[in-house]
Amino acid sequence: MTNDAGNFFFGSSEIVQRLKENSIEPFFERFLFKKNFAFNNKNSLEYSSYAFNSALRRLTPNKLKYILVIPTLRCDLSCTYCQVSRASIKAKSFDWCDETVDRFIDFVNEYADTELKIEFQGGEPTLRLDLIKKIVDEVSKIRPSSTFIICTNLQNYSKELKNILHNKNVQISTSLDGSKKLHTQNRTKKMTSTEKFFTNLREVIKDIGHHRVSALPTISDFDQIMDVIKTYHSMGLNEVFLRPVNYQGFARKKHKESKNDVEKWIKAYCKAIDYIIEHNETEDQKIIETNLAIHLRRIFHPGQNGYVDLRSPNPVAQDYLVINYDGSFYPTDEARMLTRIGLIDLRIGSIKDGMDLEKINSLNQAQDNKNDKACKNCALQPFCGVDIIDKISRYQTVDYPTEKTYFCQFHMAVFTKIFDLFSKGDIRFLKTASLHLGGTYALSPALAGFNCD
Amino acid sequence: MIDLNINLDLLEGASSPIVVKLADLTKGCKKKPDMVKVRCSPNRSIFGNWCSGEEEVSIGFSPKFNIEEGEIWLIFPAENKAKRFFRPSSNSNTLLFTERCDQKCIMCSQPPKNKDYLYWDLYFSALKELPNKTFFGISGGEPLLEKEQLFELLRKVISIRPDLKFHILTNAQHFSSDDISELTSLNKNILWGIPLYSTNDAIHDKIVGKKGAFENLLGSMTVLYQSGAQIELRTVLLQQNVGYLSHIVNFIADKMPWISYWALMQLEPIGFARIEFLEKFYDHSQNFELVKLALDSAKIRGVTTKLYNFPSCTVNKPYRELSNKSISDWKNKFLDICSGCKEKQHCSGFFEWYNHTIGYQNLGTKYL
Ligand code: SF4
Ligand code: SF4
Numbered sequence: 036m037t038n039d040a041g042n043f044f045f046g047s048s049e050i051v052q053r054l055k056e057n058s059i060e061p062f063f064e065r066f067l068f069k070k071n072f073a074f075n076n077k078n079s080l081e082y083s084s085y086a087f088n089s090a091l092r093r094l095t096p097n098k099l100k101y102i103l104v105i106p107t108l109r110c111d112l113s114c115t116y117c118q119v120s121r122a123s124i125k126a127k128s129f130d131w132c133d134e135t136v137d138r139f140i141d142f143v144n145e146y147a148d149t150e151l152k153i154e155f156q157g158g159e160p161t162l163r164l165d166l167i168k169k170i171v172d173e174v175s176k177i178r179p180s181s182t183f184i185i186c187t188n189l190q191n192y193s194k195e196l197k198n199i200l201h202n203k204n205v206q207i208s209t210s211l212d213g214s215k216k217l218h219t220q221n222r223t224k225k226m227t228s229t230e231k232f233f234t235n236l237r238e239v240i241k242d243i244g245h246h247r248v249s250a251l252p253t254i255s256d257f258d259q260i261m262d263v264i265k266t267y268h269s270m271g272l273n274e275v276f277l278r279p280v281n282y283q284g285f286a287r288k289k290h291k292e293s294k295n296d297v298e299k300w301i302k303a304y305c306k307a308i309d310y311i312i313e314h315n316e317t318e319d320q321k322i323i324e325t326n327l328a329i330h331l332r333r334i335f336h337p338g339q340n341g342y343v344d345l346r347s348p349n350p351v352a353q354d355y356l357v358i359n360y361d362g363s364f365y366p367t368d369e370a371r372m373l374t375r376i377g378l379i380d381l382r383i384g385s386i387k388d389g390m391d392l393e394k395i396n397s398l399n400q401a402q403d404n405k406n407d408k409a410c411k412n413c414a415l416q417p418f419c420g421v422d423i424i425d426k427i428s429r430y431q432t433v434d435y436p437t438e439k440t441y442f443c444q445f446h447m448a449v450f451t452k453i454f455d456l457f458s459k460g461d462i463r464f465l466k467t468a469s470l471h472l473g474g475t476y477a478l479s480p481a482l483a484g485f486n487c488d
Numbered sequence: 489m490i491d492l493n494i495n496l497d498l499l500e501g502a503s504s505p506i507v508v509k510l511a512d513l514t515k516g517c518k519k520k521p522d523m524v525k526v527r528c529s530p531n532r533s534i535f536g537n538w539c540s541g542e543e544e545v546s547i548g549f550s551p552k553f554n555i556e557e558g559e560i561w562l563i564f565p566a567e568n569k570a571k572r573f574f575r576p577s578s579n580s581n582t583l584l585f586t587e588r589c590d591q592k593c594i595m596c597s598q599p600p601k602n603k604d605y606l607y608w609d610l611y612f613s614a615l616k617e618l619p620n621k622t623f624f625g626i627s628g629g630e631p632l633l634e635k636e637q638l639f640e641l642l643r644k645v646i647s648i649r650p651d652l653k654f655h656i657l658t659n660a661q662h663f664s665s666d667d668i669s670e671l672t673s674l675n676k677n678i679l680w681g682i683p684l685y686s687t688n689d690a691i692h693d694k695i696v697g698k699k700g701a702f703e704n705l706l707g708s709m710t711v712l713y714q715s716g717a718q719i720e721l722r723t724v725l726l727q728q729n730v731g732y733l734s735h736i737v738n739f740i741a742d743k744m745p746w747i748s749y750w751a752l753m754q755l756e757p758i759g760f761a762r763i764e765f766l767e768k769f770y771d772h773s774q775n776f777e778l779v780k781l782a783l784d785s786a787k788i789r790g791v792t793t794k795l796y797n798f799p800s801c802t803v804n805k806p807y808r809e810l811s812n813k814s815i816s817d818w819k820n821k822f823l824d825i826c827s828g829c830k831e832k833q834h835c836s837g838f839f840e841w842y843n844h845t846i847g848y849q850n851l852g853t854k855y856l
Contacts (some may be wrong), residue, residue, distance in 0.1 A: 042742075071742065078665065080706060080743040083713040087746045336790035337745065473787035475806070480734040481741070481785035 040088035041337055041417040042071045045458040046487040066487050091338040092417055093347070096354040098148035100341065103156055103357045103368060104139075106131045106166040110159040112188050112222060121158055129158070131166055135362045138386045140173045148354070151181040154208075156368065158360070161187045164195045171202060184208050190228060192235040200243050207239055211250040211270070213263040221255060236270065245271060255280040257303035261310060268314075268322060276325035277307055281369075297441050301448040308452065316463045321476055328471040330449050333418040335472055343367065345420035345446065347410075348403040352383055352395050362386040366398065370424045379427055398423070401433055409437040415450045457485050489584055490818065492561065492570040504566075507573070507613045510559045560614050562607070573614045574622075580816035582625035583611060585638075589630040591659050592697035593683070595724055595761040595768055600629060608641055615645045618652060625655045632662040639670055646677050655720075657681040661701060663708040671715035679748065680712065681720045686732045687739040695728055709744060719747040722796075725754055725779070730770045733782035741789035750786065752779070753814070754797035758841045765846060773802035773850040783807050800835040801855040802848055815839055825852040 036051075037043040044066070053059060059067070067073035074081035108129040110121040122129040131139075143151065153174065155167055167185060174181050183205045185196075199205055212218045219229040240248050250272055252263045260277065267275045279300045308327060315321045332339045333346075340346045343355045351366035358364060363385040365371040370381035383398075384390040404410035404421040413419070423433050425442055437443050456464040462478065470476045560574040574581045585607075589600035618624060631638055645652065660682045663671070682705070686692040689702035712719060721744070723729070723736055733752070740750055755761050755769050772779050786793040795803065796814035803811050811834075819840040826832055830853075838847075 069742070078710050078714070080710055080713075083710055084743050084745055087713070091745075335788060338790075469784065469788055474784035475780075477784065479781065479784050479788055481738055481788040 036072070037414045037417060038072060038085065038089075039092070039417055040071060040085045041092055041334065042085070042088075043334075043414075043454075044070050044072075044485050044487050045454075050487060063487065088337040089417075092340070094338060095340050095346065095348065095350055096148065098354065099143075099146050099356060100148045100150060100354045101152045101154070101343075101356075102143075102147070103154045103355075104160075104170070105156050105158060105358065105360045105371075106160050106163045106170075108158040108360045109162055110157055110188075111162070111190060112159070112228075124162070129360050130163060131360060131362070135386055136166060136169055136173075138362070139170065139358070140177070142386060143174055144177050147178060149178060149180060151178045152184065153181065154184040154186060156186050159188055159190075160185060161191060161193070161196055164193070164199065168195075168199055171199060171205060175202070175204070180204075182206065188222070189232050189235040189239065190223075192238055197242065200239075200247075203247075206247045206249065207243070208249045208251065209236065210253060211236065211266065211272075212252050212254075213259055213266045217256070217259060217262065221253070240271065245273065248272075249274065251276050251278065253278060253280050254303075257299055260303050260307045264307060264310065264314075264322065268318075268320065271320075273321065274323045274325060277304055278326075279304075297444050301445060304445075305448065305452055312461075312463050312467045315467045315470065315476060321467075321470055323471055326449065327453075327467075330418070330446070330453055331468055331471050333420075334450075334453070344422065347405070347416075347419065347421045348399070349421050350399045350402055351424075352390060358386060364390065366395075367424050369428050373424070373428050378431065381424065381427075404437075407437050409443065413447075415447060418450060419446050457482070460486075489562075489582065490572045492572055505562060505564045505607060505610050507610060507617065508561045508563055509617050510557055510561070558619065560617055562610055562614060574618060574624075576619065578817055579813070580625060580818075581622070582627050582816075584627055584629065585611070586629040586631065586633055588633055589628060589659070590633065590661060590698065591630070591701060593724075593760065594695055594697065594728070594763075595726060595755055595759075597756040597759040597761060598627075598629075599759045604634075606634065606637065608637055612641055612644055615641075615652070616649060618649070621651045621653070623653045623655060625657070627657040630659055630661070631656060632658045632660075635662055635667075639667075639674070642674050642678070643670075646674060650677065653677050653679065655679045655681060659683060659696065659701070659705075660708040660712070661698075661704045663711040665711055665714075668711060668715045671712070671717065675715055675717045679718045679720055681722055681751075682709075683722045683724070684736060685723055685726070686729045687735045688732065691729065691732065695726065706743075713744070713746055719744075720749060720751055721747050722751045722753055725752060725770050725772065726768050727770045728768070730778050733778060734785045737782050737785040737789060737791055737793075740791050745791075749792040749794055751794045751796050752782070752798075753795075756797065756839050756841075757843065757847075758839065769846070771848055772798070773848040773855070776802075776804050780804060780807065783810065797836050797839070799837065799848065799851065800831040801829075801852055802850065805856075811836060813837075823851075829853050829856075831856060 036046060050063070053063065064073065068081060071081045071085045074085070076082070108122040109124050109126055111124050151174070153170065160167060171183050174183075181204060183202075184207070185199070185205065186208045187196075189207075189209045200207070210222065212221045215226070215229050215233065218232070219226050223229045223232060236248075236250070250267065250270075252267075252275065254260055254263060254277060257279070263277070264275060279296075304326070308324065311322050311324055311327075329342055329345055341354070343349060352364065355367075356364055357366070357368055357371055359371055364383045365374065365381055366383060373379050374381045381398075382391075383394050401423045402421055404416055404419060407421065410416045410419065410421070422442055426433055426435055426440060429441060453468075457468075460483075465478055465482050466476050468482055469479045474481075556576055558576040559572060562571045562573050564570070573583070585605050587598070587601040587603040589596075592600065615624070626638075642654065654677060656678055658680060660680070683696070684692065684705065685695040686702075692702040692705075693699055709719075721740060723733070725733075729736075737750065740747060754772070757765060757769070761768060783793060785791075793810055795807070795811040798811045800808055800811055813834065814836050815838070820837050821840050821842070822832065822835075822837045823844060826835070826837070829835070
């Protein structure tokens with residue numbers, strides 16, 4: 036049982052019956068008060084808390100906090116599932132020009148929050164370290180607490196890159212698909228390149244520390260998921276974000292996704308979570324899985340609405356924006372690719388002409404699960420999210436029934452798994468959950484008392 | 489407010505209290521007021537000049553005397569007394585206008601007395617003079633015992649000085665729904681510091697020495713929520729409540745998720761706290777487990793937390809970032825073992841009246 040504020044408890048069907056019939060015993064009534072499901076009047080702490088958290092869960096930041104910048108679309112690798120439909124390394128006019136940089140600084144000055152994060156994506160952004168350096172330097176002057184993430188394939192760990200990393204606000208993010216064999220197969224094609232990547236990864240971790248390096252796998256062979264986790268663990272990377280391959284851009288046309296794939300992924304993912312729970316119980320070096328952390332935070336931290344892949348409402352171009360190599364704006368990276376393959380035009384303005392407010396407003400009307408037929412009747416609604424761009428991308432229409440989408444099925448599966456483990460009071464899970472919510476690996480009284488019986 | 493140990497020798501026969509703001513005459517003073525001689529004991533003199541009446545009054549001082557430019561004093565000529573109202577470099581400028589209180593907390597650092605200092609006009613004149621964006625404390629006693637007058641003072645000051653912010657310590661026994669509209673207009677400029685010692689009404693009531701206090705407190709919290717108040721919820725760590733800390737965190741997350749933050753405070757060893765001190769003081773340096781459990785709970789539930797008066801070396805490393813330099817400068821000290829400690833600039837240190845023989849067992853740089 037959940038409410039809009041995200042309070043929840045577990046009870047038998049008998050309890051639901053009693054609620055329906057309004058035959059509530061004193062013990063049950065006290066429990067309902069404790070959980071903010073019942074209140075005497077609006078001048079009560081129960082109602083205040085309920086009203087506050089219900090509103091907080093729907094509050095989104097109103098200034099730009101995250102900008103994904105694509106200084107160049109060119110790349111020196113050609114990964115099988117390249118999400119961006121890259122340009123070849125020698126191609127012309129796939130880079131930001133000087134004017135775009137100047138405009139970008141003005142744009143940040145005008146619209147960005149004080150806590151700003153800029154992610155450099157590509158292509159391979161390190162082909163334009165000159166642009167990155169200039170942006171980092173200039174933005175740091177006007178938004179001193181900004182942080183920067185450079186997403187690189189780490190084929191080159193150059194002196195220039197090292198120089199930029201002297202700035203402690205700059206982090207590295209890279210792709211690591213698992214074992215060397217797998218990584219070669221998916222990405223580099225040549226073992227020598229893979230070796231180079233692993234050497235560079237180790238070196239950069241040594242230079243700037245684990246806390247400033249993150250790696251993300253893209254999982255195409257679901258049977259390999261344990262190997263991925265093991266590789267991460269052996270590299271000393273404590274956090275892993277398990278994501279299935281998401282064929283986008285031109286690749287989507289080649290790989291049609293089937294219902295089967297979603298089920299297979301959910302199964303593989305749940306198995307992986309069980310493995311991590313087990314691992315954390317027995318090993319000293321604990322593992323955090325990002326998806327699990329995001330879902331747990333959505334349950335326990337009302338107001339954690341900065342993650343655009345899982346929130347509702349999910350207004351576009353409000354706190355998150357993608358700026359392409361040509362200076363045009365997109366709501367997400369996926370929207371950029373949908374536009375590039377000509378499926379739909381989701382460009383929402385440009386650094387030169389500003390935001391296309393009309394288009395943004397029309398997109399935003401659908402970016403709310405309050406109005407969705409399926410979500411309205413779903414107990415997970417307060418924790419879950421909405422993503423119409425993903426819907427368009429996968430099903431070519433916003434009218435596709437939500438309950439049949441990958442989005443719904445995956446998130447429902449993860450939330451269900453989490454709630455299932457809470458209701459059973461699985462001790463090892465409770466410790467891993469504490470860890471994922473920012474606590475230590477230990478049982479906590481904060482994760483108890485969910486059952487009404 | 490601190491009583492200044494000086495003898496005032498006013499040349500003009502002023503009798504009603506005045507506010508003076510110290511200005512460094514060596515830097516040149518534009519005004520040409522009457523001279524006044526203020527003699528401080530022993531053997532030191534400061535010279536000042538002042539204009540009488542409501543307006544600005546300033547005193548010049550000899551740089552040898554340990555006072556700062558911009559200090560604000562209240563001078564009571566009839567009693568030949570002066571109080572320091574504000575000192576620019578201090579981290580805790582506080583107004584105390586009553587020492588009365590309707591609670592009697594077992595660890596009160598400033599036990600209630602039947603004494604008032606109700607100079608509302610004077611305070612208004614003094615507050616007007618504060619520098620831009622000052623964060624100014626109001627404490628007691630229980631300031632809300634003078635609710636009408638206090639609200640009026642705040643209303644007047646905030647209307648002309650919206651840049652000021654007040655930190656008001658109150659036991660939250662005196663708010664009612666009639667206050668909501670007044671509070672709503674003031675609350676942007678106030679952080680209320682409110683003590684909650686347990687989630688068990690009997691234990692809370694026993695600690696604060698007042699029956700029904702817990703229930704009153706919760707009623708007030710609803711009023712404060714409805715008026716958009718910013719709250720610092722304060723819990724003093726005691727042997728009497730150390731077992732309830734996690735409950736308090738969960739209670740906050742469940743019932744008052746809207747507060748600004750929770751402050752867990754180590755005991756200030758003075759006042760009532762000194763009576764049967766060893767039955768009250770909980771030495772977390774010997775056993776951090778229960779505190780850790782509460783801090784973990786706070787992380788898990790998303791409750792922002794600060795530790796006050798916890799010396800850095802007594803706090804387990806992952807939680808050290810929660811500790812604050814919380815002790816007012818004028819009563820803050822460090823020990824011999826602190827010399828050369830790298831943490832010192834971030835460390836709360838100790839209260840002036842900390843007695844190490846009955847204090848923390850595990851202290852010093854080796855615990856960092
Ligand atoms: S799980 Fe599915 S139905 Fe439920 S809120 Fe999420 S998207 Fe909507
Ligand atoms: S040794 Fe002193 S200064 Fe250093 S952390 Fe401990 S109490 Fe603080």
